[in-house]
Amino acid sequence: MKAAYYCDKEEIRVEEVPIPDITDREMLLKIKLACICGTDQRIFRFGHFKIPEGTKRVLGHELVGELVKVGAEVKGFKTGQRVAVAPNVGCGVCDMCIRGYNHMCPEYEAFGISYDGGFEEYMKIPYEAVIHGNVIQIPEGMSYEEAVLAEPFSCCFNSFQMLQTKPTDYVLIIGAGPIGAMHAILHQRAGAAKVIMADLSASRLEQMRMFGDFTLIDTSKEELEAALKRETEGHGADVVITACSVPAVQAQALELAAPLGRISFFGGLPSGRDEVGLHTNLIHYKELTVVATTGSSLKQYKDAMNIIATDQTNIAGLITDMFGIDDIQEAFRHAMAGKGLKTAIRFD
Ligand SMILES: [Zn+2]
Ligand SMILES: [Zn+2]
Numbered sequence: 001m002k003a004a005y006y007c008d009k010e011e012i013r014v015e016e017v018p019i020p021d022i023t024d025r026e027m028l029l030k031i032k033l034a035c036i037c038g039t040d041q042r043i044f045r046f047g048h049f050k051i052p053e054g055t056k057r058v059l060g061h062e063l064v065g066e067l068v069k070v071g072a073e074v075k076g077f078k079t080g081q082r083v084a085v086a087p088n089v090g091c092g093v094c095d096m097c098i099r100g101y102n103h104m105c106p107e108y109e110a111f112g113i114s115y116d117g118g119f120e121e122y123m124k125i126p127y128e129a130v131i132h133g134n135v136i137q138i139p140e141g142m143s144y145e146e147a148v149l150a151e152p153f154s155c156c157f158n159s160f161q162m163l164q165t166k167p168t169d170y171v172l173i174i175g176a177g178p179i180g181a182m183h184a185i186l187h188q189r190a191g192a193a194k195v196i197m198a199d200l201s202a203s204r205l206e207q208m209r210m211f212g213d214f215t216l217i218d219t220s221k222e223e224l225e226a227a228l229k230r231e232t233e234g235h236g237a238d239v240v241i242t243a244c245s246v247p248a249v250q251a252q253a254l255e256l257a258a259p260l261g262r263i264s265f266f267g268g269l270p271s272g273r274d275e276v277g278l279h280t281n282l283i284h285y286k287e288l289t290v291v292a293t294t295g296s297s298l299k300q301y302k303d304a305m306n307i308i309a310t311d312q313t314n315i316a317g318l319i320t321d322m323f324g325i326d327d328i329q330e331a332f333r334h335a336m337a338g339k340g341l342k343t344a345i346r347f348d
Helices: 038-046 127-131 150-163 178-189 202-211 224-231 247-256 280-286 298-310 325-336
Strands: 002-008 011-016 027-035 062-070 082-085 122-125 135-137 170-174 194-199 215-218 237-242 257-264 289-291 319-323 342-346
Touching (some): 002 325, 011 325, 135 298, 150 237, 170 178, 170 224, 178 202, 194 202, 194 224, 224 247, 237 247, 319 325
Parallel strands (some): 194 215, 237 257, 319 342
Antiparallel strands (some): 027 062, 062 082, 082 135
């Protein structure tokens, strides 16, 4: 089979390797679709502390496929089933795991980081992932294109749950990439009074029209604070989400928030650039709530799958570009150039 190995920074090699062996307690997944995520791009560029130098690893943690082998001792699954695999595998016994925060487990393993991920034709699902509930059946009638988005969607849903958006809220999302779009879809669905998206790129903003009736602010042409005032009748944003990795935007979010506003620092910052000067008096005098989330729990992953199953938005439209595994290096360059929305690797 073909597997795309991350070997070193900026280097992914497609190799012909044997299909992985599985034990009686494991499963083998024939990958159908795997998306390139911001995390994959960061690893491609900078490496990852869980991938020691000299190790080769198949990246990709947004993945779906069909079970082609199910170990004799595995319960609840059969070959031919269409499944998605939630990437973060908790240890199952620590405080965080017991409370349901498997993605916060200090001993977590993850597909595409410590286990081989989705950029290969067949992926082994190790025992720990099987037993901890990471393998999730794709609802009937849902396409692979929709199902593969459950992972990033679940991360946005984690943030959404923290923000507790109400129907009277003005919601501002800074960053009109695929993640910004998913936040917007969730807040629109929750009935926010207005969902406002801001970005420096007119073409990225334009793509957002596919997913809903959002108010779009082109910050290359218009000053954000003034435009926001106009769109919210001087009120400001009740909810601000930073769906980008720009330090200054976090500081600006405090200015843009209305009194009693809630702010989600969603996009992580590049390491070494995460020290941001914040006017904390804005938090103090406006009684702001600043939250942040990382990843998602298994429960949120399942919830995301169910939301996508019932949502009327064309969520699959977020995948704008598909490449074969042989062209994965090109797919990475394409995604990293910020072209389109989501880039996926498709397997036949
Ligand atoms: Zn991801
Ligand atoms: Zn744990």
